[in-house]
Structure formats: C-alpha cells, structure tokens
Amino acid sequence: MAIVIEDLQMEQLAQQLATAEGVTVREVVRESLLSLAGIRGLTTKKPPLRERLAALAAEVDALPHASPVDTRSDNDILGYDEHGIW
Template identity: 75%
Template sequence: MAIVIEDLQLERLAQQIATAEGVSVTEVVREGLMSLAGLRGLPAKKPALRERLTALAREVDAVPHRPSDGRSDNDILGYNEHGTW
C-alpha cells in the first residue's frame, strides 16, 4: 500500500526531516504516526528489535567524533610520576 502526499509543503517538510536525521521519508512518516498513535492511546505495533537496534546504531554513527584529549590518563586524573596527587 502506498501513501500519496499531495501537500507540497508537507512533502518538503518530511524530506527535510529525513535529510537532517539521515533516514528515509518512510521512516519519518512511520515514527510520526507511531508517536501520534501513542499520544492518542491507540495500539501501535513496535518495530522489531532488529529494526530498533539498526536505527539506534544509525543514530550513534551520526554523532560527530570529538577529538580525544591528548593527555595521558594520569595527567587527566591528576596523578604525578609517583602515583599521588
């Protein structure tokens, strides 16, 4: 079954969200409808665990890598060469 979006503004918004989130428009619509169903108290079948974990992995991969601190563990913790503060 297909859903046709005849509202150009809505279609553009769905595409912008999909691009920003790094997911498909289908995923944006799915999450939006499931969220709304939950708010309305309607039963909504959760995606399979594999799908939820895949989505979570995608989110984790999208987090920008921060450069690591160049200091040693001892320097970060404040230990000196004798193992004391």
C-alpha cells in the first residue's frame, strides 16, 4: 500500500528530518508513525532488544564528541604537586 501526502510543508519537513538524520524519508515517516502510535498506546509490540540496543548505540555514536572544558590534569585539579603532596 502506498501513501500519498499532498502537503508541501510536510514533504519538506520530512526531507529535512531525513537529511538531518541521514536516513530516507520512508524511515522518517515510519519512525514518526511508530512513535506516535506508541505514545497513543496503539502498539504493544516492541522491536527485539537487539534492534532497540542497536538503534540506541547508533544514536550515541552520532553524538558529537565533546572535549573536556578544563584541560588541567587530574593532579592539578585536585591540587597535588609533583611529589604527590596536597
């Protein structure tokens, strides 16, 4: 079954989300519908744990790697000198 959406604003939004997420528009629409159905309590079947964990790992991997704000060493932060005295 095909779904035809004749709403330019929705089409543009779906395309923007797909580009931002690095997935297809089909995946964006599918994920959005599944999410809303879950919120509304329309679905009770969860994907297998392996798939849920893989999706979570992909989200975590996509996060930017932030460097620490404070670049001092642990000893400098704690106040120890070169002899290990506080």
